[in-house]
Amino acid sequence: MTNLKLNKFETKLIVAFLTVGILSRTLFHFGENVEIVTAISIAAGYFFTNKRFSWIVPFLIISITDILIGNTMIFLYTWSAFLVTPMFGMIAQKVSLGSKTSSKILTLQFVGILSTLFFYLWTNFGVVLTTDMYAKTFEGLVQSYINALPFLRPQLTGTIIFIPIVFLGVFALKKFNVHPAEKRQY
């Protein structure tokens, strides 16, 4: 039987992540190509003890919002990219530049940058394969990456800004919601 057990804190975290993630892609926008879903996906990989939810939560955010706002065949690549993003949070959980919260945030921002670069490389590869905008050659691929560079900058900026906000928010939520006996060292 599939194990979908969660503690109370993680249940509240799922609701918070889904709410913020879905609203950020539908009702309000932070700016062109500035998004919080990457930070949420990394947080899902970092915080959930039941790792199935590390993938379920980002997948639900991106699939529900894409059904609402629409997408093209590129969805195959954007959805799969957000299934990989939580792995960066899992790596950050195991690796840290130090034990202080600031060191953890720096580590998370670093993996956030890496996950955004992965998203950029993977989805623009998908643009070449699924559309006729570029020749399906190495030169066409390079051209697609060059043309996507202006979209990469705001995405990186958003990731760097939102990761500390999301993680400090979760740490604060944990402080007020988790019984001392249940506290885990993240």
Place this chain on the structure above:
Amino acid sequence: MKNPLKLLVILTAILILPVGGILIVSQNLNNKPIAEVTQLKSTIVVESLDTNLNFSIFQSSTQNVLDVITKLAEENNTFSFETKEYSFGKLITTINGVEAKDTEFWALYINSEMAQLGISEQTVNPGDTIKFILTQINLN
């Protein structure tokens, strides 16, 4: 995850090296002189099966296409457009009530050359011709 630090180092190399290379290539391609201009008339052409329209607007500096057509729509009530935001940027969906169907898109041309950037990033100089052509998507 037996050695997460080693995995992180490998991922860093795999992801940063190609992006660094792309940045270097793009810098070498961007050596275009900036045009010094006074106010000139730019032309906007809209072509579909049933439509062939010409508009013009005075432009005093280099701007992105979105800003130019937004200004045109404000000044000329016979021109209108709608956009939709995707994960890779904004795309034009409708011009003057003509909507691109699922198998079509509004292709952007600047001075007869197909644009390689989206409407928010593609710049036009005063005096340029912006052309939107309703085009079939070829997914072969």
